[in-house]
Structure formats: C-alpha cells, structure tokens
Amino acid sequence: MAKKAPRRRPGRPENATQVDRVHVHELRAQCPRCHSTKRTPYRHVTTIHHGGTIDDRPYTHVEKKRAQCADCGQHLMVSVYLFEPAEDQLGLDEEPAN
16 A cells, blocks of 8 residues: 655745735726726737836836727727836846856
C-alpha cells in the first residue's frame, strides 16, 4: 500500500514574510450617456509617445482606444495616460555586477 502524502495545514506557511501593500484605485471609463462601465472589447488601439502631466500626475505616453458601450451603444474613445519611468528614475544607481 502506498504512503499517503502528509496533509497540509491551513493558513500561512511558516517563515512567510509580511509584505506591505499600497492600496491603489483605478476607475474604469464610464459611458457619458448611461454611466455604465460595460463595453465591447477595445479596437484600434493607438499609442502616442508624448509626455506631460494630467491632474498633476506625469505620463510618458497615451493610449487611445475605441470601444462601444454594451448597454446603450454609445461609441467611445478612451484615453489612457501611462507612466513608464526611465531606468535612471527607478532608483538603480549602481551598475550591474559582472
């Protein structure tokens, strides 16, 4: 008869490290007509590499996406402002060791 594997105990594993997490909010684009967040899949995604600030937050490029509201059929152009810092802004001051 084969041995049974030991039962796993419930809960966190021993010696698991505690990780501090920051709560971040992300709001989905709403339809201006019916305020629904349901939409068709994005199509015709265009990326514009242009930096600036919006609401005092920096961005490095903009994604323009087309979609349609799944509830009322309103056509939408969704602009997503993305920030991707350069390598020198990531706090990597040291050269990699060879």
